[in-house]
Amino acid sequence: GAVVSQHPSRVICKSGTSVKIECRSLDFQATTMFWYRQFPKQSLMLMATSNEGSKATYEQGVEKDKFLINHASLTLSTLTVTSAHPEDSSFYICSARDIQEYGYTFGSGTRLTVV
Amino acid sequence: QKEVEQNSGPLSVPEGAIASLNCTYSDRGSQSFFWYRQYSGKSPELIMFIYSNGDKEDGRFTAQLNKASQYVSLLIRDSQPSDSATYLCAVGGKLIFGQGTELSVKP
Numbered sequence A: 001g002a003v004v005s006q007h008p009s010r011v012i013c014k015s016g017t018s019v020k021i022e023c024r025s026l027d028f029q030a031t032t033m034f035w036y037r038q039f040p041k042q043s044l045m046l047m048a049t050s051n052e053g054s055k056a057t058y059e060q061g062v063e064k065d066k067f068l069i070n071h072a073s074l075t076l077s078t079l080t081v082t083s084a085h086p087e088d089s090s091f092y093i094c095s096a097r098d099i100q101e102y103g104y105t106f107g108s109g110t111r112l113t114v115v
Numbered sequence B: 001q002k003e004v005e006q007n008s009g010p011l012s013v014p015e016g017a018i019a020s021l022n023c024t025y026s027d028r029g030s031q032s033f034f035w036y037r038q039y040s041g042k043s044p045e046l047i048m049f050i051y052s053n054g055d056k057e058d059g060r061f062t063a064q065l066n067k068a069s070q071y072v073s074l075l076i077r078d079s080q081p082s083d084s085a086t087y088l089c090a091v092g093g094k095l096i097f098g099q100g101t102e103l104s105v106k107p
Helices: none
Strands: A004-007 A010-013 A019-025 A032-038 A045-051 A067-073 A076-081 A090-096 A110-114 B004-006 B011-014 B019-025 B033-038 B045-050 B054-058 B061-066 B071-076 B085-091 B101-106
Touching (some): A004 A090, A010 A019, A032 A067, A045 A067, B011 B019, B019 B033, B033 B071, B045 B061, B045 B071
Parallel strands (some): A010 A110, B011 B101
Antiparallel strands (some): A004 A019, A032 A045, A032 A090, A067 A076, B019 B071, B054 B061, B061 B071, B085 B101
């Protein structure tokens, strides 16, 4: 089945620094990937849709200048949290869809803690 | 109104019983519906998807879709303690998630 690799799985950073999260589709090409954020005891909130070769589409209320998304190839999308603050601490998850399969495959998630 | 709503939990059922999870959605044009299971601290894993009205069965799981009522449900038969998790309903091409229902299966 389709596999999506997400890295790092856990990161702790200082307030004001930037953090990059990578999402790779290992055995398929993904023209579209999605980025979600999940706070404790809450559901997944869609942040943005990452489109290969074009600008990401952000959901209402998500700051595009703070959450930079780059989808430079058919197998890699990155999310950079710029000038991170403690309120950005969350579980970030990416997903992608292999057109030959149904459903979306999720990465293993990245636990970001900003101190 | 939230785009996707699930019945509030937690839901507790005894081992061997049927667990019933419900979900309603607001976008009448939605075409695809998914049920995911998420264990604490892990990312969601797909259980089932359904596109057409009616029932779809896969092992102990049955998804039911009623587009006229904008309602999708998941039944888990012969519930096992290992089924204890949060179940997420997701709708549409962008996967808009409901808030999730926490299921606890008691031995």
